[in-house]
Amino acid sequence: MAKLDAPQIVTSRVGLDDGHTLARYLATGGYESLRRALSMSPAAVAEEVDAASLLGRGGAGFPAGRKWSMLKKDPVTYLVVNGDESEPATFKDRLLMERDPHQLVEGVIISAWALQVTAAFIFVRGEFGLGLERVLTAVNDAYAHGALGLDIFGSGFSLDVVVHPGAGAYICGDETALLETLEGKRGFPRIKPPFYPAAIGLYGQPTVVNNVETLSNIPWIVLNGGRAFAALGKGRSTGTRLFALSGRVRRPGVYEIEMVHNTFRDLIFDPALGGGTTDDVAIKAVIPGGASSPWFGPDLLDVPLGQDEVAEHGSMLGSGSVIVIGANDCAVRAAWRLTRFFQRESCGQCTPCREGAGWLERILRRLETGGGRREDIDLLLDVCDNIAPGLGWPPQQTTICPLGPSIPSPITSAIALCKDEFFAHVEHGGCTDG
């Protein structure tokens, strides 16, 4: 049974037609949290966020409070918001930017106060025309309202926020690639060390990078207290989280539900959530956390939606996108398409990623379109093993960023769960599925 009694922490306004306007935002308690934060010391605000044990919602799940405490002291520091959302089947940050941009902006200002940064940048994915317009409008209105700019609400605190448009490259979601792009360069992930932008980030200055959903939680946390947030969920996975549900479900969409107390089965089948699979088809596989995450078979539907719980079963909650693959869907085609995504989006700096993705894509394409051979299945695994030796999870890091070692996930998953389909493709000279 799904547990649906948790408060709507970040989605309370997404159902309103005018939830994006300043007027509606103010009428529903907007910017009260900022006033509260400004009456507290920056350290006290940071303590609330730490007490909430809010895990980053961008994919890696790093605790926001800890990241903030790592920000190196320096006269010039920055806050950068990651709104590049491009992980396949992830569409929750777009919703927040289009439907409740002021909540994000308020979260940014509060965080800037807590971190005492000199300026903040909101990086919005280029393809989100409406999202860009809504966030820009919110920033303009926040200045006019006195919530941004000089002497915010008479507190003496001042802040500028710049909205920066992306231009269509998945890799810019990686925080170091995002910073490069923000500096006006190609989106090449940076070589590590330095490991953390909190030490060396934008223009070489200490920088905190947080995801849109992560920061959209901040106003609620400051108003209600970090402890109230931590009381929701379980273990390390506190609070609620947005799950973007897509694929073979009756009611695809974004659902905010409490962490851990709900399972994949709840999310997919509860009438208030996914409402079951399309035409009641059986489930072949579930992709639990974006394109990079290893798939779950139907036997793992009862795994709770929590960071550690999913990790224990060899995958990751990642960006919170859950994709349901039905019994009649072709696993080879799905693996091929995801591999093509990685091949198109690889930035090309590392050989295993650049070349490996290309080889894998070609092998999968020939399996799908009719030129496949029996040896191709072993060949696929062999190339995957070259990219991420041992094929374990989390994968071994052989490249500059995690994109490369994520490429094997859909392939090894599809082979593990649906090996017969691969052989059937060889025998029948390609896909018989339409």
Next chain:
Amino acid sequence: MSHFLPGFRLRAEGIVALYPHARSATLPLCHLAQEQDGYLSANAMVEIAELTETTPAEVRGTASFFDLFHLEPVGTYVVGVCTNIACLLAGGLELLAHAERSLGVAVGETTAEGTFTLEECECLGDCDVAPCVQVNCRFVRTTTPDAFDSLIDQLRTGAIPEIPRFGLLSRVRRSVGLAVPTEVIATERARVAAEATSNDRAAG
């Protein structure tokens, strides 16, 4: 001679002023050039290099990395069909094939009269209304062949207010420049640090 028309040049300078380093304005200025010209021309890149204190080669190197920048002219409407995982499961490849037939062009091509350019997209972040179609970075939510065709007919015969012509990424402009001088930030920080110390003293 400036390649940016006077109004655009003014906006370009305003954009550069938003960043601590001029080079950061590269992407927004490339968008601005596309808004003016409908694509990113060589002349525009020369002027962007001047504005961002880089070289035209650096601007080209950055711009060519990104899917949204077109170094050759494209149609008034760039139509993107997503075929990534959620859309694939919902018939994205089939809708893309239909779009090719319907527009009479292959992926990457522009119709003869210059109205439409067709692209195959990676996930556009609208996976609950799959297969997803975007026109000039606006979601149009036409998931069936029939709906696709009537959208194209509509665009052929007249404009749809929600969809700007290609290049106009945001109709909203920033209404204020940077408001906070660095001295203010320095004073502000000193005050917060002093308050924190006195709080600590009071507490300790």
